[in-house]
Amino acid sequence: MKITDLLSKDVMIMSLKATTKEGAIDEMIASLEEHGKINDPVLFKEQIMKREAQSSTGIGDGIAMPHAKTKAVNTPTVVFAKSEAGLDYESLDGAPAHLFFMIAATDGANETHLETLAALSRLLVHPDFVNSLKNAQTPDEVVQLFDAEQAKSEEAEAEPEKPAEAKATDEPLVIAVTACPTGIAHTYMAEDALKAKAKEMGVQIKVETNGSEGIKHRLTSEDIERASGVIVAADKKVEMARFDGKHVLETPVSDGIRKPEELINRALKQEAPVYHADPNGDQTEAEGEKVSVGSKIYKDLMNGISHMLPFVVGGGILMAISFLIEQFYPKSPIFNMLSTISGGETGAFLFLIPILAGFIASSIADRPGLMPGMVGGLMALNSGAGFLGGLAAGFLAGYVVVGLKRLFRGLPRSLDGLKPILLYPVFGLLISGALMYFIVNPIFKVINSFLTTQLEGLGTANAAILGLVLGGMMAIDMGGPFNKAAYTFAIGVFTSTGDGAFMAAVMAGGMVPPLAIALATTFFKNKFTEQERQSGITNYVLGLAFITEGAIPFAASDPLRVITSSVIGSAVAGALTQIWAVNVPAPHGGIFVSFLANKPLMFLAAILIGMVISGLIYGLWKKPRENA
Numbered sequence: 001m002k003i004t005d006l007l008s009k010d011v012m013i014m015s016l017k018a019t020t021k022e023g024a025i026d027e028m029i030a031s032l033e034e035h036g037k038i039n040d041p042v043l044f045k046e047q048i049m050k051r052e053a054q055s056s057t058g059i060g061d062g063i064a065m066p067h068a069k070t071k072a073v074n075t076p077t078v079v080f081a082k083s084e085a086g087l088d089y090e091s092l093d094g095a096p097a098h099l100f101f102m103i104a105a106t107d108g109a110n111e112t113h114l115e116t117l118a119a120l121s122r123l124l125v126h127p128d129f130v131n132s133l134k135n136a137q138t139p140d141e142v143v144q145l146f147d148a149e150q151a152k153s154e155e156a157e158a159e160p161e162k163p164a165e166a167k168a169t170d171e172p173l174v175i176a177v178t179a180c181p182t183g184i185a186h187t188y189m190a191e192d193a194l195k196a197k198a199k200e201m202g203v204q205i206k207v208e209t210n211g212s213e214g215i216k217h218r219l220t221s222e223d224i225e226r227a228s229g230v231i232v233a234a235d236k237k238v239e240m241a242r243f244d245g246k247h248v249l250e251t252p253v254s255d256g257i258r259k260p261e262e263l264i265n266r267a268l269k270q271e272a273p274v275y276h277a278d279p280n281g282d283q284t285e286a287e288g289e290k291v292s293v294g295s296k297i298y299k300d301l302m303n304g305i306s307h308m309l310p311f312v313v314g315g316g317i318l319m320a321i322s323f324l325i326e327q328f329y330p331k332s333p334i335f336n337m338l339s340t341i342s343g344g345e346t347g348a349f350l351f352l353i354p355i356l357a358g359f360i361a362s363s364i365a366d367r368p369g370l371m372p373g374m375v376g377g378l379m380a381l382n383s384g385a386g387f388l389g390g391l392a393a394g395f396l397a398g399y400v401v402v403g404l405k406r407l408f409r410g411l412p413r414s415l416d417g418l419k420p421i422l423l424y425p426v427f428g429l430l431i432s433g434a435l436m437y438f439i440v441n442p443i444f445k446v447i448n449s450f451l452t453t454q455l456e457g458l459g460t461a462n463a464a465i466l467g468l469v470l471g472g473m474m475a476i477d478m479g480g481p482f483n484k485a486a487y488t489f490a491i492g493v494f495t496s497t498g499d500g501a502f503m504a505a506v507m508a509g510g511m512v513p514p515l516a517i518a519l520a521t522t523f524f525k526n527k528f529t530e531q532e533r534q535s536g537i538t539n540y541v542l543g544l545a546f547i548t549e550g551a552i553p554f555a556a557s558d559p560l561r562v563i564t565s566s567v568i569g570s571a572v573a574g575a576l577t578q579i580w581a582v583n584v585p586a587p588h589g590g591i592f593v594s595f596l597a598n599k600p601l602m603f604l605a606a607i608l609i610g611m612v613i614s615g616l617i618y619g620l621w622k623k624p625r626e627n628a
Contacts, residue, residue: 058091190256229267315348353390364398387492471509471574515543516614546590569614
């Protein structure tokens with residue numbers, strides 16, 4: 001397939017009217033929609049903005065490559081667009097972007113399409129070709145330039161080359177892995193940039209790509225053994241254990257595009273830390289590599305919470321429904337069934353704390369940490385140490401197993417097989433279990449009891465302040481650490497006391513941001529593009545379903561106005577739920593579980609008031625769009 005089969009002339013924009021990043025994205029999406037290339041512009045833009053939130057696709061040198069792979073795409077297409085004046089795309093080099101390639105890939109893009117997109121990306125690392133594109137005046141000229149450049153590239157690839165293994169083995173070899181979250185553009189641009197610079201420097205290099213078309217040019221054990229250094233230019237997880245004992249330079253994929261010479265030199269000089277892989281698990285570490293304590297704790301905690309949430313949501317909602325049925329049919333088989341599978345001694349809620357603790361421990365110590373972590377969590381549950389005791393159990397078990405791994409490093413290699421099946425399980429459970437029994441559980445039982453008593457005795461004013469804080473936290477980062485901290489706190493109180501008052505605060509606070517954005521796009525239409533107004537309609541549904549993340553594309557493009565207005569409205573909504581003593585005995589579901597609240601109308605009123613406050617602040621504050 002030719003690149004120009006995807007880069008069709010009818011969707012090209014030879015003179016962008018937009019002067020802002022989001023305006024350029026909207027203009028290119030409009031071209032895709034106009035020509036029937038996409039079926040859901042709102043979903044497509046959400047995926048584009050989600051990718052931009054990870055890191056800007058303005059790769060530098062005047063090029064931007066926004067891309068998404070989604071079911072919203074009918075036909076794999078690339079929109080070529082050009083801005084003569086250039087615009088601020090938040091590019092990695094800070095320079096204006098002039099050339100734009102919006103890649104729209106289908107969810108089921110076949111290998112031919114993916115290979116063609118990879119070939120397109122590779123061509124854009126050649127400065128002469130890029131300059132020619134900047135000077136092109138018509139779609140026909142763009143097509144001719146791509147056809148000529150692709151033909152030249154194919155001729156170069158067809159030339160026989162001695163494989164790395166056949167070259168003199170005393171020449172230094174650098175190996176690299178490139179990968180980006182979507183695996184469409186940056187992966188292959190980094191590959192080509194590294195190979196081109198290595199050729200210019202006279203350095204042998206082999207690059208493995210981890211893209212949408214799978215792993216290509218996989219590094220062999222011989223390659224790794226020979227290599228002077230390893231470059232991992234990746235924004236997603238790649239296989240690392242194979243590099244044990246090598247100098248490994250880990251860096252974002254964008255550095256592979258922008259700084260290939262620097263990376264190759266550092267690899268040759270072995271300036272990167274030596275990488276060590278745990279022989280009994282996936283956990284790895286590199287000498288000299290520093291990770292902040294806060295980031296490590298957050299990652300481990302989120303691993304536990306993400307695995308616990310299905311139990312919380314499924315069990316919590318079914319438990320709430322059982323409460324509702326109990327009011328009318330207390331001894332019915334349906335009530336007994338729902339109560340049994342959702343809570344009690346056999347249901348989903350029984351697993352919350354063990355699952356949380358087990359997967360925190362496995363994040364810290366990998367698979368050997370799972371069992372002692374789960375047992376520690378179950379001990380915390382049964383002893384009355386509660387949710388906080390379970391958190392402590394997870395971290396305790398994880399670091400006990402990490403300590404055991406270091407302690408047993410000196411054992412003969414012949415005993416390596418005994419570590420994961422005997423030594424770690426026995427000593428991990430014994431040590432962490434003993435510490436939980438004699439120290440952690442007694443301490444956290446007292447703390448849990450004290451907190452429960454204090455929460456139950458909160459006056460209206462203090463409860464309102466706490467509700468205000470929890471509601472506001474839900475809107476600060478819309479799914480990030482603050483949001484998850486507030487939600488986790490509410491779940492902890494809910495599991496310990498059965499009181500859903502703070503669940504009402506966080507649910508109301510989490511529903512406000514997308515609903516407020518939807519309201520603003522409805523009543524301040526002249527301040528939003530057509531794409532944004534359509535996205536606003538989607539946010540009505542997302543907000544009602546308690547999916548705060550629907551507001552993220554708006555927050556990414558206008559963080560000050562969106563986040564500030566959202567926090568204010570969410571805080572008000574959270575406070576009102578406490579002032580009106582609203583209790584929601586379900587951990588998720590939004591408006592669809594509002595009928596389970598003790599005061600459903602007051603719960604909905606709190607959300608509505610918060611939504612109106614945030615929506616008005618955002619709508620009045622937002623500047624009118626250009627050419628409205």
